[in-house]
Every structure is written in C-alpha cells, then in structure tokens.
Amino acid sequence: MKKQITTFLTFQDNRAEEAMDFYVDLFDNSRVIDVQRYGKDGPGREGTIVKAIFELNGALFMCSDSFIKHDWNFTPAVSNWVECETEEELKHVFRHLSENGDVKMPLDNYGFSRRFAFVEDRFGVSWQLNLG
Known part of the structure; x- marks a missing residue:
C-alpha cells in the first residue's frame, strides 16, 4: 500500500x-x-x-x-525547503516570506549554497530558500 x-x-x-x-x-x-x-x-x-x-x-x-489552545506552536527545527531556479525567483519568495516575519539567515553565500536564506514567515512557518 x-x-x-x-x-x-x-x-x-x-x-x-x-x-x-x-x-x-x-x-x-x-x-x-x-x-x-x-x-x-x-x-x-x-x-x-x-x-x-x-x-x-x-x-x-x-x-x-485548532480550537484547542496548545502549549506548542511552529518551530524552526522543522522547515520547508524551497529550491528556486533563478535569483529573481529566490528574491521574490524571500521578500514575501520575510515580510513581517523573522529572517534567521539572510540571503547570502554560506559555502554549502551560493545563495541561501532561512526565514520564519509572519505565520510562524519556517522556510529554507536555496538557489539550485
């Protein structure tokens, strides 16, 4: 199955x-x-x-x-990975996800990627953005 x-x-x-x-x-x-x-x-x-x-x-x-209020919420330890095809796409997604959010790692070359960012959006959901 x-x-x-x-x-x-x-x-x-x-x-x-x-x-x-x-x-x-x-x-x-x-x-x-x-x-x-x-x-x-x-x-x-x-x-x-x-x-x-x-x-x-x-x-x-x-x-x-959830109608039940829990003692937990989203955590950056679990994130969504987004492979972007172009620099323009990466910047577009980064700009929108980071608006009123929290940038954990700004767009940069971190060695493991030529362009990468880690952002928590305004809803608390975390995203790793990579230029493939």
Missing part, C-alpha cells in the same frame, strides 16, 4: 485560510484542493478551517484552525 506523506500545519490563531491563500498565491502551480469549515455548532469558530488540503508546486499540504 502506497502511503502519502503530507505536511500538516496547525494554526492556533484562526489564520489557516489566510496562510494557505498567501502560500498558494506566492508559489507557482499551486491550488486549494478542498476546504472543510466549522459550522455554527462548532467546536471551532464558525467559518474557520477544520481541515484544508492545498498544493504548493506539486507538494501536498494540509492545515487547520
């Missing part, structure tokens, strides 16, 4: 849809596949996401708005 492995992003601030739409707009060949929402009877706030499936340039992701 083939098992699909999919990144699942759990948002605790009801920003799952905002983040999903931001990512789908940012990356080429991306789309929202399915969205399930909480109804008026909850348990989450009406209209927020129970589970959404989306694709970022062929990679499947899922997200939700």
